[in-house]
Amino acid sequence: MFRLSGGLRTILIGAGASLSMISAATLASAVTPAPTETVFAMTNNADRNEIIAFASARDGQFYETGRFETGGRGSGGTTDPLTSQGSLTFSSDHSLLFAVNAGSGTLSVFRVFQNRLILIDRAPTGGAEPAAVAQWGNLVYVLNEAGPGTVVGFHLSNDGHLTSIPNSSAFLTGTNVGGSSITISPNGQFLAVTERASDKIDVFPINANGTLGSIVTDSSVNPGTFAARFAPEGNLVVSETGPAGATNGSTITSYAVGATGALTPITNALPTFGSANCWNAITPDGRYVYVSNAASATISGFAIGKNGALTPLGNTVLASNPQGATNLDIAVSGDGKYLFTLNSGAGAIGVFTIQSNGSLTPAGEIPGVPANTGLNGIAAE
Numbered sequence: 001m002f003r004l005s006g007g008l009r010t011i012l013i014g015a016g017a018s019l020s021m022i023s024a025a026t027l028a029s030a031v032t033p034a035p036t037e038t039v040f041a042m043t044n045n046a047d048r049n050e051i052i053a054f055a056s057a058r059d060g061q062f063y064e065t066g067r068f069e070t071g072g073r074g075s076g077g078t079t080d081p082l083t084s085q086g087s088l089t090f091s092s093d094h095s096l097l098f099a100v101n102a103g104s105g106t107l108s109v110f111r112v113f114q115n116r117l118i119l120i121d122r123a124p125t126g127g128a129e130p131a132a133v134a135q136w137g138n139l140v141y142v143l144n145e146a147g148p149g150t151v152v153g154f155h156l157s158n159d160g161h162l163t164s165i166p167n168s169s170a171f172l173t174g175t176n177v178g179g180s181s182i183t184i185s186p187n188g189q190f191l192a193v194t195e196r197a198s199d200k201i202d203v204f205p206i207n208a209n210g211t212l213g214s215i216v217t218d219s220s221v222n223p224g225t226f227a228a229r230f231a232p233e234g235n236l237v238v239s240e241t242g243p244a245g246a247t248n249g250s251t252i253t254s255y256a257v258g259a260t261g262a263l264t265p266i267t268n269a270l271p272t273f274g275s276a277n278c279w280n281a282i283t284p285d286g287r288y289v290y291v292s293n294a295a296s297a298t299i300s301g302f303a304i305g306k307n308g309a310l311t312p313l314g315n316t317v318l319a320s321n322p323q324g325a326t327n328l329d330i331a332v333s334g335d336g337k338y339l340f341t342l343n344s345g346a347g348a349i350g351v352f353t354i355q356s357n358g359s360l361t362p363a364g365e366i367p368g369v370p371a372n373t374g375l376n377g378i379a380a381e
Helices: 024-030
Strands: 010-014 039-042 050-056 062-069 088-090 096-101 106-113 116-124 130-136 139-144 150-156 162-164 179-184 190-195 200-205 216-219 225-230 236-240 251-257 263-271 277-282 288-293 298-304 310-320 327-332 338-343 348-354 360-367 376-380
Touching: 039 050, 039 088, 050 116, 062 116, 088 130, 088 376, 096 130, 096 376, 106 130, 116 162, 130 179, 139 179, 190 225, 200 225, 236 277, 251 277, 251 298, 263 310, 288 310, 288 327, 298 327, 310 360, 327 376, 338 360, 338 376
Parallel strands: 010 039, 179 225, 225 277, 277 327
Antiparallel strands: 010 050, 039 376, 050 062, 088 096, 096 106, 106 116, 130 139, 139 150, 150 162, 179 190, 190 200, 200 216, 225 236, 236 251, 251 263, 277 288, 288 298, 298 310, 327 338, 338 348, 348 360
């Protein structure tokens, strides 16, 4: 068991028993007192996509609290089969959890009750192999990465149900371009998608009715474009794996977004001093961004200026996972106190505390995650 000091914590990892028949009132009364942290990760199992839940008792020890079926199928595979960021995503108020089912082409919506989940809706995504999802207000968009590559929009009701927005489907720049992340600007005006295979970043204006305006495409200024996230100030932060075959050649770039959606680099190709930087996570206050260097099992960190400029924290590489951990996606807790890494190769979740200066302190490892079985997606509350 993993022990984490500082009060009650909860970790939820994507997988098991459906609770769709249990009433919200019954579930809410059955859960333990409100935890201070929660984390979800998704199994992406090809037969039955699930979310596994781990929670801590008052003494800080973690235990499994349940397995929650998404009602769909994942893609299966071994290591990072979805090659995306955002396959598991909280709503902005953290009351809902969205999960893509790449194998069945659907999106699942859960109501979150501390360390329990209720599946409340499941909708077709209107494309092949959904890989990522983003939400803003009453709008939800899903990125379908296979085939022609599309973004499809939904209206989100107050009770968490999805309704497809007519004429909201928009194409990426080509077939099999490898759409790998989707993110919405803080003001809800733009939606950005990264194309992994073509090294492009697509920006769509969001119309008042939820449809998308004409695509604005920028070729990435650096090789290996993978994941992008909007910072609270409105700038776009992009993780780049770097040139093929390069040792510790990964970089990170920040962009300003113009009135039409065109991108202008602010900080260009800042080295992460790691390999395979594919994912990034920004603290809720927008002060720091952390990247996951999967091939070198390290975490690098940067300060984000008000103008979007990036500055390395310390020696850039702030923390290490065990060799062979294959740390994939990462997530920052909603209170900005913890960083969690999905260590697919090690079958564990790495835990780090975030200090006031942005530095990271190792806080242990949570075992019990199925290793090398296609695990994808992590979201922290």
